[in-house]
Amino acid sequence: MAGNRAWILKSRPEGLPDMSNFELRDIGAEPLEDGWIRVENKWLSVDPYMRGRMNDVKSYVPPFALGEPMQGGAVGKVVESRSPHFEVGETVFHMLGWRESAAGPASAFNKLPQMPVEDHQWLGNLGLTGATAYFGLLRVAEAKEGDIVFVSAAAGAVGSAVVQIAKAKGMTVIGSAGGADKCAWVRELGADAAIDYKDGPVVKSLLAAAPKGIDVYFDNVGGDHLDAAFAAARQNARFAICGMIENYNAGPPPAFRYIMRVIAARIMMKGFIYTDYMAEMGDFYRDMGGWVASGAVTGRETIHEGIETAPDAFLGLFKGENMGKMLVRL
Incomplete structure (x- = not known):
């Protein structure tokens, strides 16, 4: 893979973040270890809870580390696999967003159920926002x-x-x-x-x-x-x-x-x-899958194009710029 750009947390914000808190950097492609897969990200999620992770305080998720790539929900395609559990071309959800590609142990990735929906739905009504x-x-x-x-x-x-x-x-x-x-x-x-x-x-x-x-x-x-x-x-x-x-x-x-x-x-x-309710995700997929299929639940997205736009999309959440789910398409 030629390059792998990722957004780095450059500094911790006071009040509303701005572009000075972010840096876009080529982090390269990690060597693939046994049991790992590599995913080319197609969709990135930006969510309000990420603001809390920019502070160096104890919470239900660890804070982002300064100088390191940020993290968030993403959907992508497997492009390389050294795991028997994943094949090239499969669609997965994971939390290594804010970057163009992600590599890691197979346990960090979730193979998505076979349903006739567009990939970005797994970050919206069929993903963490719908489950919330x-x-x-x-x-x-x-x-x-x-x-x-x-x-x-x-x-x-x-x-x-x-x-x-x-x-x-x-x-x-x-x-x-x-x-x-x-x-x-x-x-x-x-x-x-x-x-x-x-x-x-x-x-x-x-x-x-x-x-x-x-x-x-x-x-x-x-x-x-x-x-x-x-x-x-x-x-x-x-x-x-x-x-x-x-x-x-x-x-x-x-x-x-x-x-x-x-x-x-x-x-x-x-x-x-x-x-808190991961043990009940089967119920969620059953019910929400049915509502989505019947049209009882529909989605709407505000989409930013390209990895370069991720901070703008994130900051837009705090300005009320989104209608429905805020997404970045790579």
Whole structure:
């Protein structure tokens, strides 16, 4: 392979990252050891959680190392194999993204199920974002038919999947998004109501959209959205805390005006990541595969072209530039 460019974390950002924190470098092709495979990446995923990995703090995943290639979800084709478990030409998912090709032990790569879908779907509704939506809504929040569900960042990759899964399961859905176009798309996905958080206080809009309150809140944002959910929560409401993008590049979240309702309404809050449910991935592929095949769940992508654009795609997540899943096509 002629070259292998990868994005390196050059420095740790303070607040919102910028291009000075990244460096594109040719890291070459690693020699292939026994039991290893080499993959040519076709699609790279950029996700908000990666911002946390740019900080040198303890979390559920190790921080990115300075001067080393960054990592993230990717889908590619096997181009060389010294493992009996993989053949050249097979499509795989792995976490050695942010680079043009990846080599490593076969255990670091997952052969994808045979389904008539485009490769990028394995980074979206059939991948980690779809699984996050599925397990967060149905396992963590224990959402069920008849529930009233509030979803923040409903025009994002995870949020848009939550909207559709909830509708497929017979729930009432209120989605929050920024701007008229995004709200219109959220309604197209089946949401019963969409509130534009740029158009006024979230708590006022949510209470108007859900006069009977909410049973479930799927949190991708934190901040004012989480506070509004406290205000609107019905008795025994369940909150699945997936992400708090509003605070990823800022200081501590504001004090919540309505958090004391967690006691009176007996609100259950639980943080999670989808890997907590790896033992149940068979259920996810069965259900989501069926919804995708039937059209009950559809995807939308915001695509950047070329390895050079990966930081721009990543930074765009924090500016609300994506509709659906943000991807880089190589």
